[in-house]
Amino acid sequence: MTRPPAENQELYRFSTAERWVHRTSSTLMMVAIVTAAFLYLPMLAELVGRRRLLVTVHEWAGIALPAPLLAGIFFRSLRADLRRLNRFGPQDKGWAWRAMRYGTRAAGAAGKFNAGQKLYAALIAGATLVMMGTGLLMWFPHLSSLTWRTGATFVHDWLALLVGVLVIGHVRMAMKDPEARHGMRTGRVSPAWARREHRLWAEEEAEKQAEAESAEG
Template identity: 80%
Template structure:
């Protein structure tokens, strides 16, 4: 996918496809979380009402959660970032522990995604699959035994609580970093931020740019 050159002092971080996958997935996730809260918390249920409508919205937002990623998988940029998210390198060893103790900036250099982002993505991906599976069991109760439905409901409810807490933490971290939000909104980040927060990725990008400049004279001959 062709993309125009970034503004001076900026670096591309995410393509349009990646940003829309993130945006639609987060919208579906927040819809599922909010409707779940309205269904399970009595004071919210009384305020909102319309329980049947909430159930329908919750069911469909949950079942559609994997859809944006499945659609985006056909694009090379998203597949490349999924590969980065699924690979833990030497720089990731102990990163999360150091980040908890001293903050992300003191945790050491990171690639395009730090270890915390990789762990979060891996957990959410697995949790979505489990939530969709257990949700389908509860959606079609006549297809499984009572013990299966009871176990599915238990797993679904408690995993939903964990996911909700982690998503709130994810949002809290994003609110503390306006540059990261700008990157997800526009696809571009400042080179200074990239070098400070994702030094290893910046080095790889600079090497790629240098290699590209070296190849240009050869291509012009």
């Protein structure tokens, strides 16, 4: 039987590289969303005098979005967590449905990332790639026909709305969980929070700790 870590001994959840990738990616995403809002919403567009500058900032923020992740690929901790995000286990089956009905705490045991976080990561990654492609067609109109540009604009605009909704939902969930924000800010979380929100991961960490103590002994 594995021994749980002491309550005052925080668990290591995210490396420095992972936290910086998250911060820079979220900053670029927020810049892209805010500039898009000022470009497309009439009530906000009236407040902007230098629209061309805003367009340039929006374009480069979008193009730079994959850069933090590509840089983070060189770190083992990030690659390990990407593998976790990309794999759905038996515990993830029906998790999203239960979370919507009863809340995340009653949705069942989760690993380091629950099914909702995995779905969010997949949707954001896919949407970012599509938006980059459609954005490039809009940025360089001579590369494609009018039909392609029209379709790209339609997809880009509606996908931007979806991404905005997803990001707002993500921020809302984070604001409701101070411990999760603490983990992303410092890289460490309390054992109590880990057992409550990510029990399978907490048990996995307890096993690693027990093995390490056994090896030392």
